[in-house]
Amino acid sequence: MDTNETYQKLIDHFREYVDLAEIDIDRITSKFEIIYIKKKDYLLRAGQISNHMRFIVKGSLYVYTLDEKGKECVNQLGFEDWWINDLYSYLRQKPSEMYIQANEESIIIRISKKDLDILFKEVPAVSEFWRLKIQNAYVLLQERIFGNTHIDAFTKYKAYVTKYPNIEQRFPQYMIASYLGITVEYLSYLRKKHLSDLF
Amino acid sequence: MDTNETYQKLIDHFREYVDLAEIDIDRITSKFEIIYIKKKDYLLRAGQISNHMRFIVKGSLYVYTLDEKGKECVNQLGFEDWWINDLYSYLRQKPSEMYIQANEESIIIRISKKDLDILFKEVPAVSEFWRLKIQNAYVLLQERIFGNTHIDAFTKYKAYVTKYPNIEQRFPQYMIASYLGITVEYLSYLRKKHLSDLF
DNA sequence: CGAAAATTTGACATGACTCAACTGGAGTGG
DNA sequence: CCACTCCAGTTGAGTCATGTCAAATTTTCG
Numbered sequence: 062m063d064t065n066e067t068y069q070k071l072i073d074h075f076r077e078y079v080d081l082a083e084i085d086i087d088r089i090t091s092k093f094e095i096i097y098i099k100k101k102d103y104l105l106r107a108g109q110i111s112n113h114m115r116f117i118v119k120g121s122l123y124v125y126t127l128d129e130k131g132k133e134c135v136n137q138l139g140f141e142d143w144w145i146n147d148l149y150s151y152l153r154q155k156p157s158e159m160y161i162q163a164n165e166e167s168i169i170i171r172i173s174k175k176d177l178d179i180l181f182k183e184v185p186a187v188s189e190f191w192r193l194k195i196q197n198a199y200v201l202l203q204e205r206i207f208g209n210t211h212i213d214a215f216t217k218y219k220a221y222v223t224k225y226p227n228i229e230q231r232f233p234q235y236m237i238a239s240y241l242g243i244t245v246e247y248l249s250y251l252r253k254k255h256l257s258d259l260f
Numbered sequence: 261m262d263t264n265e266t267y268q269k270l271i272d273h274f275r276e277y278v279d280l281a282e283i284d285i286d287r288i289t290s291k292f293e294i295i296y297i298k299k300k301d302y303l304l305r306a307g308q309i310s311n312h313m314r315f316i317v318k319g320s321l322y323v324y325t326l327d328e329k330g331k332e333c334v335n336q337l338g339f340e341d342w343w344i345n346d347l348y349s350y351l352r353q354k355p356s357e358m359y360i361q362a363n364e365e366s367i368i369i370r371i372s373k374k375d376l377d378i379l380f381k382e383v384p385a386v387s388e389f390w391r392l393k394i395q396n397a398y399v400l401l402q403e404r405i406f407g408n409t410h411i412d413a414f415t416k417y418k419a420y421v422t423k424y425p426n427i428e429q430r431f432p433q434y435m436i437a438s439y440l441g442i443t444v445e446y447l448s449y450l451r452k453k454h455l456s457d458l459f
Numbered sequence: 460c461g462a463a464a465a466t467t468t469g470a471c472a473t474g475a476c477t478c479a480a481c482t483g484g485a486g487t488g489g
Numbered sequence: 490c491c492a493c494t495c496c497a498g499t500t501g502a503g504t505c506a507t508g509t510c511a512a513a514t515t516t517t518c519g
Contacts, residue, residue: 181388250467253468434498443475445477445500449500
């Protein structure tokens with residue numbers, strides 16, 4: 062995937078939400094930077110302050126924290142066309158507790174907080190875009206909260222893999238389990254028990 | 261609380277996040293409408309489309325859905341200075357699955373979606389305000405997800421009542437329990453068991 | 460092929476739910 | 490002021506869902 066193609070993916074993404082004048086396109090893309098990362102590379106480590114918004118052009122990543130016992134707790138799995146970040150650290154400019162790591166070879170396009178804040182001022186469409194995006198993300202999170210609070214493990218699991226059908230091919234079971242807040246052993250047990258419900 | 265005082269609370273709230281020129285104040289407040297509700301009154305019922313953004317000036321409310329068995333699942337508790345809504349229904353203009361009900365006599369100030377969308381275009385500070393608010397809400401929700409996914413019931417409970425110290429005086433235990441996703445009986449058991457940890 | 464990583468299995472422990480009964484306080488009407 | 494009801498909260502017994510740990514198995518990948 063060449064540079065132009067990569068920037069085009071970003072623009073296409075913006076245009077799913079807002080109109081962009083030709084003149085804005087350059088102002089936007091000139092502030093973004095392309096990053097190529099290999100499997101297991103980190104985009105962010107606990108202790109660092111997240112200074113960029115990142116958009117996944119190709120590949121997939123996972124975000125996790127470590128609990129008191131040093132176990133990884135997955136907070137987010139993301140693929141192509143998703144923004145991925147620790148918004149807490151980014152927005153408040155405080156050290157993150159999260160790690161963002163590549164699940165496979167990936168292409169990321171990123172913008173610094175400084176530049177994005179400039180874009181918000183200079184290009185209203187970007188501000189508008191961001192409001193829409195974050196509203197959307199909020200609604201999705203809300204659904205996820207409901208799922209995590211009032212729904213049993215297998216139903217959660219089934220809903221998740223149905224919503225993102227190829228997640229099982231791309232992420233290992235133990236990450237999906239951690240994301241859903243259940244143990245990998247129990248998930249394995251459930252999958253066997255409900256085999257017939259899965260196909 | 262008189263009308264001016266009520267509008268002033270809204271303006272104060274805006275000004276915690278953005279600068280507002282005097283000229284904008286009237287453009288904003290003129291689009292908001294004050295609603296007085298009694299305990300148990302509904303602001304929204306399942307099946308309706310949420311057409312307003314609502315700000316709690318005084319009092320407290322709760323948001324819940326009904327599960328298959330007709331049991332109330334509390335999604336949100338809110339008091340003074342909070343915005344309360346079913347954003348899913350509001351943003352997508354689809355019928356809500358939620359009920360929003362007053363927990364006590366309350367004063368709400370609300371704006372229709374149509375008017376708020378106009379304000380977004382006419383008053384950039386409002387758009388800016390909203391982006392900040394929703395970003396903030398997103399971060400809070402994210403913390404809540406983490407709490408609901410990887411943390412045991414009592415720790416969740418303790419964290420919640422510590423974060424909102426007077427929540428216990430204002431909402432019944434069974435609502436807090438439902439909000440946290442545990443049964444009221446189990447919460448009662450935990451409270452007794454950990455009495456010493458609570459004071 | 461061999462080593463490391465991911466997944467599965469099974470025995471056991473425990474956190475959390477269910478249901479039904481009980482307690483205690485807050486209204487309400489006589 | 491009492492009796493009554495209603496609702497929130499508590500208790501306890503029994504059960505189920507899910508977690509823990511250690512071992513066995515399968516898959517992945519160098």
